[in-house]
Amino acid sequence: MDASLIAENLSKSFSTLKVLDRWNLKIEKSERIVLLGPSGAGKTSFLKMLSGIDSPSSGSLEVFADKIGFVFQEPRLIPWRTVRENLLFVNEDGKIDAVLEKLRLKGFADYYPGQLSGGMQQRVNLARALLLEPDLLILDEAFSSLDLPVKKSIMEDMLKQWQVKRFTILAVTHDLKEALYMADRIIILSSRPSRIVREFTVDLDSCRTFSSPELLALESQLLDIVFQDDAYGISHLSG
Amino acid sequence: MKTLSRSLTGILIFILIWQIVALLLNKPIIVPSPTETLKTLWRLLADPVIMAAAFQTAWKVFLALGLVLVLGIPAGLLLGLMEGLYDMSRPVIMLIQAVPVISWLSLVLFTWGPSWEGPVLIAFLSLLPMAILTTVSGVRNLDQNLLEMARVYEVDKKKIIKDIYLGSLLPFIIAIIDVSIGHAWKVILVAEYLAGNSGLGRKIYDARYFVAVADMWALTLIAVILGLLTERLIKIGLRRASKKWMPA
Numbered sequence: 001m002d003a004s005l006i007a008e009n010l011s012k013s014f015s016t017l018k019v020l021d022r023w024n025l026k027i028e029k030s031e032r033i034v035l036l037g038p039s040g041a042g043k044t045s046f047l048k049m050l051s052g053i054d055s056p057s058s059g060s061l062e063v064f065a066d067k068i069g070f071v072f073q074e075p076r077l078i079p080w081r082t083v084r085e086n087l088l089f090v091n092e093d094g095k096i097d098a099v100l101e102k103l104r105l106k107g108f109a110d111y112y113p114g115q116l117s118g119g120m121q122q123r124v125n126l127a128r129a130l131l132l133e134p135d136l137l138i139l140d141e142a143f144s145s146l147d148l149p150v151k152k153s154i155m156e157d158m159l160k161q162w163q164v165k166r167f168t169i170l171a172v173t174h175d176l177k178e179a180l181y182m183a184d185r186i187i188i189l190s191s192r193p194s195r196i197v198r199e200f201t202v203d204l205d206s207c208r209t210f211s212s213p214e215l216l217a218l219e220s221q222l223l224d225i226v227f228q229d230d231a232y233g234i235s236h237l238s239g
Numbered sequence: 240m241k242t243l244s245r246s247l248t249g250i251l252i253f254i255l256i257w258q259i260v261a262l263l264l265n266k267p268i269i270v271p272s273p274t275e276t277l278k279t280l281w282r283l284l285a286d287p288v289i290m291a292a293a294f295q296t297a298w299k300v301f302l303a304l305g306l307v308l309v310l311g312i313p314a315g316l317l318l319g320l321m322e323g324l325y326d327m328s329r330p331v332i333m334l335i336q337a338v339p340v341i342s343w344l345s346l347v348l349f350t351w352g353p354s355w356e357g358p359v360l361i362a363f364l365s366l367l368p369m370a371i372l373t374t375v376s377g378v379r380n381l382d383q384n385l386l387e388m389a390r391v392y393e394v395d396k397k398k399i400i401k402d403i404y405l406g407s408l409l410p411f412i413i414a415i416i417d418v419s420i421g422h423a424w425k426v427i428l429v430a431e432y433l434a435g436n437s438g439l440g441r442k443i444y445d446a447r448y449f450v451a452v453a454d455m456w457a458l459t460l461i462a463v464i465l466g467l468l469t470e471r472l473i474k475i476g477l478r479r480a481s482k483k484w485m486p487a
Contacts, residue, residue, distance in 0.1 A: 051391045068391075076388040080406040080481075089402055090392040132392075 037189030069129030315374020
């Protein structure tokens with residue numbers, strides 16, 4: 001299998017503050033990876049390095065992807081441009097109508113972001129990333145602000161696209177269920193300076209449901225691991 | 240409707256006070272009665288020479304405003320993007336802002352004598368610093384998240400300027416026009432009065448020269464009405480244009 005991403009002894013500091021501490025990570029093409037860790041564990045810093053807007057302090061990070069789609073936590077749509085214009089902004093040659101249809105946004109191309117609900121705006125955020133036909137799709141807590149039905153519906157649509165296009169997915173989340181729903185492999189991070197403390201393989205078939213007994217069983221297992229590894233630094237809080 | 244009736248009541252009370260003051264003072268050379276002034280206003284509104292003067296003032300206002308927008312916004316954009324250049328230009332901008340209008344008046348009188356260029360240049364110079372500094376603060380208040388999104392997607396610089404910078408600056412441009420339009424009217428009228436050869440300001444000067452006090456006040460009323468009307472129309476137009484996406 002070809003690699004989509006290789007990080008070797010990757011560290012990142014902001015002046016004296018060390019955020020990432022010697023990450024070693026290899027992600028294969030078409031894999032779905034979720035980074036699970038507490039706030040401030042440098043997940044967003046890692047994603048910024050991946051997308052090329054920041055660089056490592058030491059170690060190396062190699063990304064084998066021609067096109068990277070990025071789904072931000074907030075929609076980051078240009079308010080004075082319509083949905084269509086927002087998509088054209090990143091890719092003038094993309095198949096806009098086809099992407100909008102797949103993400104249930106047909107008929108909204110001429111709407112302004114302010115005229116759409118939060119969930120719809122997030123769909124446009126995802127549509128913008130998929131329009132590039134990415135090799136690597138990065139999701140930075142992309143669904144965290146959405147209510148469960150909307151979250152589930154958007155994730156289903158995204159995973160349908162993954163079934164067809166088989167791009168690599170690298171997502172960051174705090175939500176265990178969300179992680180189990182979309183990942184092949186979950187990377188568990190410690191609190192700052194973050195280290196990769198464990199990898200958790202999600203042994204479920206790719207057609208999952210949020211409430212399946214198998215997923216709920218894995219959630220409880222994953223919860224035990226998170227507490228056991230003190231990934232969220234809870235022992236510090238309790239003194 | 241309620242607001243309109245209240246406004247009309249306010250205007251009526253103002254006219255009543257004016258009438259009382261005019262009666263008590265009984266010096267039409269200082270305060271002519273509202274009846275006399277309104278009669279003169281009616282006469283002047285039908286006078287093609289006065290209408291031509293109003294038009295001359297109006298085009299000077301729009302020319303000055305247009306120059307301020309065309310030169311001030313790109314200059315502000317450039318200075319907002321280049322901190323070093325901004326630091327260098329700031330003292331000059333502050334200097335232009337601090338120079339009193341009378342000094343500009345002297346300068347334009349020496350340069351052109353009474354002319355149409357003088358009032359336009361004075362209005363332009365008195366509004367330009369505000370336009371530049373407002374644009375600079377607009378550039379500095381840009382949504383960094385949008386810029387980061389554009390960087391992640393490796394969007395072309397020209398497209399970023401067109402789609403993000405100019406769009407983000409629109410509320411600031413609206414603010415510049417909001418503040419400038421009323422100010423431009425006043426400055427142009429003063430400059431026409433003191434250094435112009437045409438326009439309502441010049442007509443007010445002539446009325447003063449011939450001690451036609453009612454004409455002077457009637458011309459002032461024409462200038463005020465025109466100023467408020469253009470200000471209102473421009474604001475309505477701008478609000479309509481940006482209504483769809485401007486945050487409420």
